[in-house]
Amino acid sequence: ETGVTQTPRHLVMGMTNKKSLKCEQHLGHNAMYWYKQSAKKPLELMFVYSLEERVENNSVPSRFSPECPNSSHLFLHLHTLQPEDSALYLCASSQVPGTSTDTQYFGPGTRLTVL
Amino acid sequence: AQKVTQAQTEISVVEKEDVTLDCVYETRDTTYYLFWYKQPPSGELVFLIRRNSFDEQNEISGRYSWNFQKSTSSFNFTITASQVVDSAVYFCALSEVSSGSARQLTFGSGTQLTVLP
Numbered sequence: 122e123t124g125v126t127q128t129p130r131h132l133v134m135g136m137t138n139k140k141s142l143k144c145e146q147h148l149g150h151n152a153m154y155w156y157k158q159s160a161k162k163p164l165e166l167m168f169v170y171s172l173e174e175r176v177e178n179n180s181v182p183s184r185f186s187p188e189c190p191n192s193s194h195l196f197l198h199l200h201t202l203q204p205e206d207s208a209l210y211l212c213a214s215s216q217v218p219g220t221s222t223d224t225q226y227f228g229p230g231t232r233l234t235v236l
Numbered sequence: 237a238q239k240v241t242q243a244q245t246e247i248s249v250v251e252k253e254d255v256t257l258d259c260v261y262e263t264r265d266t267t268y269y270l271f272w273y274k275q276p277p278s279g280e281l282v283f284l285i286r287r288n289s290f291d292e293q294n295e296i297s298g299r300y301s302w303n304f305q306k307s308t309s310s311f312n313f314t315i316t317a318s319q320v321v322d323s324a325v326y327f328c329a330l331s332e333v334s335s336g337s338a339r340q341l342t343f344g345s346g347t348q349l350t351v352l353p
Contacts, residue, residue: 228280
C-alpha cells in the first residue's frame with residue numbers, strides 16, 4: 122500500500138450505531154488530520170494530531186471522537202450520529218505542521234450515510 | 237482571518253479548449269502557502285502544487301500552469317488543451333505560517349470543471 126488509505130470506503134449506519142473510520146498513512150509523516158466534506162460546503166477541518174499534540178475544531182460535536190495510537194494510524198469513532206453528519210470524511214497526513222514540507226496528502230475518503 | 241474565494245462554481249468547456257480557474261485569497265500574514273488540489277469523482281484530493289508567498293514566479297507543469305500575483309491576491313490555475321480526464325472539482329487552499337504548530341489549510345469552495353468530448 123502506498124499513500125494514505127481509508128477504510129471503509131462506504132458506510133451506512135443508523136443513528137444508534139457505533140462505528141469507526143480508519144486511516145493509515147504510508148508516507149512516513151508525523152501529522153494526521155480528519156476533514157469533513159458536506160455537499161455545498163467547504164472542507165471543514167475536524168481534528169489534527171501532530172506528534173503529541175491534538176488540535177480540534179471546537180464546533181465538532183462530541184459524537185465524533187478521534188484516536189491516534191501512533192503516527193501512522195488515525196481513527197474516528199462515531200456514535201449516535203445525526204442524518205446531517207452524512208458526508209465524505211477525508212483523512213490527510215503531512216510532515217509536522219509549520220515546516221516547509223508540510224503539504225497535506227489525502228486519502229480517498231469514507232462516504233458516510235446516516236439513516 | 238484567512239479566506240479563499242473561488243467565484244466560479246461550475247465551468248464547462250469543450251475538449252482542447254484552455255480554461256482558467258480563479259482563486260483569490262485574504263490573509264494578514266506576510267508568509268503563507270498556497271495550494272491547488274484536484275478532486276475527481278472518486279473523492280480523493282490530489283495535490284497539484286504548493287507555492288510560498290515569497291515566490292511569485294509562475295510555474296508550468298505539462299498542460300498545467302499557475303499564475304501567482306500578490307498585488308491582486310490571486311493564484312489562478314490554467315489548463316491548456318483540456319481533456320475529459322481533467323473533469324473534477326478543483327480546490328484552492330491557503331495556509332498561514334503564523335497559525336502555529338497545527339497549521340491549518342483553509343479551502344475555497346471549489347470549482348467543478350466539466351470537459352465535454
